Amino acid sequence: MKALIFAAGLGERMRPLTDATPKPLLVAGGKPLIAWHLEKLAAQGVREVVINTSWLAEQFAQALGDGARWGLSIQYSYEGATPLETGGGMLRALSLLGDAPFMAVNGDIWTDYDFARLPREPHGQAHLVLVDNPPQHSQGDFSLSADGLLAAESVPAGANATGLFFGGGAAGKLTFSGIGVYRPSLFDGWRGVIGDAPGVDETPPRFKLAPLLRAAMARRGVSGEHHRGRWTDVGTPERLAQLDESLRAS
Secondary structure, eight states, rough: EEEEOOOOOGGGTTGGGGGOGGGSSSEETTTEHHHHHHHHHHHHOOOOOEEOOOOOOOHHHHHHTSSSGGGGGGEEOOOOOOOOOOHHHHHHHHHHHHHHHHHHHHHEEEEEEOOGOOOOOSSSSEEEEEEEGGGGGGGOEEEEEEBBBSSSOOOOOOOTTOOEESSSSSGOOOOEOOOOOOOOGGGTTTTHHHHTTTTTTTSSOOSHHHHHHHHHHHTOOOEEEEEEEEEEESHHHHHHHHHHHHHHOO
């Protein structure tokens, strides 16, 4: 299985740290955030990784090279000066990822989640890992059903087995961790789902992944799981400092 690491963001909330360094290359626990992912992917047996880039893109190849030090082959999907968002970025990377299911992970998170738990063949179009809602995102993203399927909206308690939802946080929703497995077919007919959102008519197109996932959820085509271990969205300098302190202490 190949892997995609999202690393094209501008890191605006992390300034001034990201004025000269892309967020996934910021250091926590003695190594860049993205290096934690590369080590785990290599340990799982992944050999081919695609990293999408935009802001300060040249620094990734300088810091990571071709991936040989981890036993990986790294390819870079450059998106231009303006990031293509998660949907546009994944669509652009498909030519490097191939036709089989692939895993994807946000380059600006840290977690103790074991990537080996991810299914190599997802139930439908995607399989997402959810976590408890952090303080900065208390409303959550998706609901996880008793039969392991995800929905964009909560279902009232007492629904049957296909609609009994649980989770931690507002309206029973959990937060998307930024870790998942996807089938390229998730993008079949993507233009009709995205509609006339800003950026879709650009070359290459720029759009978010969430509308495609919600459409697949409506077809009962997205499974999920709840990771109850450690997870950090490194979205501010304060959270990076807290993560660094925690990792060095352990």
